[in-house]
Amino acid sequence: MPYPYGETKTVILANGEFPAHPVALAILNNSKYLVCCDGAINNLAKTNLIPDAIVGDCDSLSEDSLSKFADIIHRISEQETNDLTKAVQFCIKQGKRNITILGATGKREDHTIANISLLCDYMKDADVEMVTDYGVFVAIDSDSIFESEVKQQVSLFSIDKMPLTSHNLAYPINNHVFTNWWQATLNECTDTEFTIETKGRAVVYRAF
Amino acid sequence: MPYPYGETKTVILANGEFPAHPVALAILNNSKYLVCCDGAINNLAKTNLIPDAIVGDCDSLSEDSLSKFADIIHRISEQETNDLTKAVQFCIKQGKRNITILGATGKREDHTIANISLLCDYMKDADVEMVTDYGVFVAIDSDSIFESEVKQQVSLFSIDKMPLTSHNLAYPINNHVFTNWWQATLNECTDTEFTIETKGRAVVYRAF
Numbered sequence: 001m002p003y004p005y006g007e008t009k010t011v012i013l014a015n016g017e018f019p020a021h022p023v024a025l026a027i028l029n030n031s032k033y034l035v036c037c038d039g040a041i042n043n044l045a046k047t048n049l050i051p052d053a054i055v056g057d058c059d060s061l062s063e064d065s066l067s068k069f070a071d072i073i074h075r076i077s078e079q080e081t082n083d084l085t086k087a088v089q090f091c092i093k094q095g096k097r098n099i100t101i102l103g104a105t106g107k108r109e110d111h112t113i114a115n116i117s118l119l120c121d122y123m124k125d126a127d128v129e130m131v132t133d134y135g136v137f138v139a140i141d142s143d144s145i146f147e148s149e150v151k152q153q154v155s156l157f158s159i160d161k162m163p164l165t166s167h168n169l170a171y172p173i174n175n176h177v178f179t180n181w182w183q184a185t186l187n188e189c190t191d192t193e194f195t196i197e198t199k200g201r202a203v204v205y206r207a208f
Numbered sequence: 209m210p211y212p213y214g215e216t217k218t219v220i221l222a223n224g225e226f227p228a229h230p231v232a233l234a235i236l237n238n239s240k241y242l243v244c245c246d247g248a249i250n251n252l253a254k255t256n257l258i259p260d261a262i263v264g265d266c267d268s269l270s271e272d273s274l275s276k277f278a279d280i281i282h283r284i285s286e287q288e289t290n291d292l293t294k295a296v297q298f299c300i301k302q303g304k305r306n307i308t309i310l311g312a313t314g315k316r317e318d319h320t321i322a323n324i325s326l327l328c329d330y331m332k333d334a335d336v337e338m339v340t341d342y343g344v345f346v347a348i349d350s351d352s353i354f355e356s357e358v359k360q361q362v363s364l365f366s367i368d369k370m371p372l373t374s375h376n377l378a379y380p381i382n383n384h385v386f387t388n389w390w391q392a393t394l395n396e397c398t399d400t401e402f403t404i405e406t407k408g409r410a411v412v413y414r415a416f
Contacts, residue, residue: 082394108342109313109320109324109340109342109345110361110363110393110415111393112317112320112321113320113321113324113365114394116317117388117389117390118390120388134315134316134317135316135317135318137317153318155318155322159388180328181325181389182325185319186290186319186322207316
C-alpha cells in the first residue's frame with residue numbers, strides 16, 4: 001500500500017471511533033488542513049491537534065467548546081445531510097479536492113454503512129478516500145488501477161448493477177453483474193497492483 | 209426494546225469484536241445453545257462459557273484448542289461461504305431456527321457489511337437477528353411491526369428496489385423506492401412501535 005502519502009492532505013475527522021491504526025494516526029498527525037465533524041472534537045481535544053474548522057449542527061458541543069473554538073466553528077443546521085457530508089461539502093467550498101476521511105467507522109453500524117456508501121456521492125466533486133483502522137475505501141465509477149501487495153485482502157461493493165471485471169484478484173470477476181452489493185467482498189490481490197473495470201459505481205476496499 | 213428476551217435462544221458468536229454492551233452480554237451469558245465461529249474461540253476462552261459447537265474451516269485454531277475442543281469442532285472447509293454462514297447453516301441443521309448472532313461487527317468493515325447483508329439470506333430458513341454493541345439488525349421481506357421506544361433511532365437498508373412505507377417514523381416513507389440501499393438510514397421512531405410495509409428485502413436496525 002502506498003503509505004505514507006507523498007503529498008499532504010486535507011483530513012476530515014468524523015465522529016466514529018477515534019483512529020488507532022498507525023497509518024490512520026500518521027495521516028491525522030500530518031494533515032495540512034484538518035476539519036473536525038462537531039461530535040469528534042471531544043476526542044480530538046485529547047491530542048495536541050488543533051482543527052482548522054469544526055463543521056456540523058454543533059448542537060452537541062459544550063459551552064466550553066463553543067467558546068474555545070468560536071472562530072473556527074461553521075454551523076450548518078440543515079437535516080438533509082449527515083455531519084460527514086457537511087464536512088466534505090465545506091472542504092470542497094474551501095477548494096480542497098484531495099480529502100482523506102478518518103474516524104468514520106467503528107461505532108453505530110448504520111453510520112458506518114452510510115459513511116462508506118456516501119463515498120459514491122463525494123467522488124463526483126473531489127478525490128476522497130476513507131482510511132479506517134482496518135483498511136482504505138475508495139469509490140470508483142470507471143476503470144481503475146490500485147496499488148496493492150500480494151495477498152492483500154480486497155473487497156468490492158458494487159453499487160449499480162453494472163458489469164465488473166477484475167485483473168490480479170484471486171477470485172477473478174469476468175464481466176459479472178452482482179445482484180447484491182456485498183457479493184464481491186472477500187477477495188485477494190495476486191500481484192502488486194490490481195485493476196477493476198466498470199462503468200458503474202463501486203467501492204473498493206483494501207484491508208491493511 | 210423487548211429485552212431481555214422472554215425465551216432462551218441459540219446464539220452464534222462470530223469473529224468480530226467481542227460483545228461489550230450489556231444487552232449483548234446478557235444474551236451471550238443466557239444462551240441455551242452456543243455456537244462459536246472458529247476464530248472467536250480465543251475471545252470466548254477468556255470467559256467461563258463453553259460453546260456447544262465450534263464451526264468453521266478451523267485453520268486458525270491452535271493445537272491446544274484443536275485438542276481441547278476436539279469433541280465439538282465441526283470443520284467445514286468449503287470456501288464459498290464465510291464462517292458466519294457456516295455457523296448459521298450448522299444451527300439450522302441442528303433444528304435451531306431462532307438464532308441471535310453476536311460479535312459480527314466492529315472489526316474489518318467489509319466483514320461487518322457482509323455479515324449484516326447476509327441476514328437477508330438467512331431469513332429464508334430461520335428467525336435470525338444480529339445484536340451488536342450499538343443495536344439490533346433484523347431482515348424482513350414482508351410487512352413487519354417492531355417494538356421500539358419513542359425517539360429510538362431507526363435505520364432501514366432497502367436491498368431490493370421495491371416500495372417501502374413506514375408508520376410511526378419521524379421521517380415518513382410513503383411507498384418510496386430507494387435507489388441506493390443506505391438512503392433510508394437515520395430515522396427515528398415516534399411511538400412504542402413502528403411498522404414497515406414492503407414486499408422487497410430490507411434490513412431494519414434499531415439502535416440502543
